[in-house]
Amino acid sequence: MEEEAEAEEQQRFSYQQRLKAAVHYTVGCLCEEVALDKEMQFSKQTIAAISELTFRQCENFAKDLEMFARHARRTTINTEDVKLLARRSNSLLKYITDKSEEIAQTNLERKARKKKKSENGNHNSRELAEAGVVESEK
């Protein structure tokens, strides 16, 4: 019994390690871009520190998001919850709000395009079907 619990613990630990590694890679990429732009290098420890920071901050974010959704009596986390996360700094809130509208707009357009495509597809196949019917009736 204890062995099982230990094995599970091990698994969860290695999963977290893999996630941390992915975060570390991403943080490295982002810092590299900043370094190129600002012409200032980052030490390895700094990048490691930032990625550890990000990982821990995710935990706070996740818990807050969960609480917000539960407070609103929802089971799904949506953009309103994320916006509430960004409330501490005015310019951050503004940026996130603008971004969320941009994302909503993009997704709306994408859906509209998809719908149009499938409608055209149906329209074409209906035309073909009708043409086929006419042919056979002749």
Next chain:
Amino acid sequence: MLGPATRCCGTFTSRASGFHPPAALLVTCWTALGEELVSRLLHVHFKDDKTKGAVSGDALQLMAELLKIFVVEAAVRGVRQAQAEDAILVDVDQLEKVLPQLLLDF
């Protein structure tokens, strides 16, 4: 090309207005590893069994954005601190000094 993007992210707290969202630059690992990584990162910490399923797609994209800003902000503030100290690179000492305000802003 990277200029406006990182500059914007770096000064968002110091300008009330005049912060314009960067064009889709810094389109990097976050958006490449993107949604899935962010989703997994959040799910690891969800405690409530009822929420365990669900983050909406839009919210995921927004979270990816937020996390990206977090990282870039930390980096750029570190650079500014190093520049103010005339340091040759951004070391943990510089990061330590910008950390408190960073965490207060998030």
